[in-house]
Amino acid sequence: MKIYGIKNCNTVKKALDWLKEKQVNIEFHDYKKLGITEPQLQQWCTAVGWQKLVNKKGSTWRSLSVEEQNSIVDEGSAIALMLKKTSVIKRPLIEHKHQIIIGFDEKEYSDTLL
Numbered sequence: 001m002k003i004y005g006i007k008n009c010n011t012v013k014k015a016l017d018w019l020k021e022k023q024v025n026i027e028f029h030d031y032k033k034l035g036i037t038e039p040q041l042q043q044w045c046t047a048v049g050w051q052k053l054v055n056k057k058g059s060t061w062r063s064l065s066v067e068e069q070n071s072i073v074d075e076g077s078a079i080a081l082m083l084k085k086t087s088v089i090k091r092p093l094i095e096h097k098h099q100i101i102i103g104f105d106e107k108e109y110s111d112t113l114l
Contacts, residue, residue: 001025001113005091006032015092015104024113031086041079044093047100050078053089060087 003019003026005012019026044053054072055061061069072078082089094101096113 001094001096002027002029004029004031004036004089004093004095006030006087009091011104012092015094015109018104018106018109019113022109022114031089036082036086036089038079038083041082042075044100045075045079048102050075052102053082053093054078055088055090058088058090060085 001024003012003015005015005028007013007028007030016026016028041053056069068081072081090102092102092104094113099112101108101112
């Protein structure tokens with residue numbers, strides 16, 4: 001299982017703490033430090049859709065100009081933004097048995113990961 005996120009994100013911290021408590025073995029990828037590839041983003045977009053990956057409630061999105069926000073209209077423009085500003089990717093994102101789980105929800109984690 002691989003979890004993607006930013007180490008200092010509160011939601012990521014909650015997810016990592018929960019997984020550690022349940023003794024779930026994970027590999028953590030900090031895309032703020034390690035980056036993310038375009039093929040990886042394309043794969044996620046295929047799996048869940050670009051709209052679900054772009055965090056429009058976060059501070060990174062809110063810091064964009066209205067013109068920048070309005071320019072995100074399709075997968076290509078969303079991927080370009082996520083490559084440039086990895087903090088705009090919703091997190092945590094977990095890859096597990098060919099599934100993508102976004103965010104932290106204890107019930108979903110219990111049902112899917114344990």
